[in-house]
Amino acid sequence: MRHEECEFVGGPLDGRVIEVIVGMTGQPPRSYTVPAGEHRYVYHREHGERGKHRTPWVFTFDPDGKPPAGPKWPWSKRG
Incomplete structure (x- = not known):
């Protein structure tokens, strides 16, 4: 399996x-x-900015722990 280094923020x-x-x-x-x-910490993927972060992908901390918003297809219901 392939791995890539990612920076974590927050x-x-x-x-x-x-x-x-x-x-x-x-x-x-x-x-x-x-x-x-007993705790779970959730991070979401974002693009890293050149010069500001060391890696192309950055995971930012989400204190609420909500899942990321996905595509909204017209044939599927959310929630």
Whole structure:
């Protein structure tokens, strides 16, 4: 399996660079969940800015832990 280094911003993993498994398209998952005892920390993938971040992909901390908004298809219902 292929890995890519991704930077984490915010939350308990702030400033760390961790190798994350990438999919067939070469992109890391849209959300990354870190289990820590009874708590779960959720991070969402974003594009990293050149010069500001060390990696092309950045995971930002989501304190609410909501899943990312996906595409809204006309034939499927949400919620």
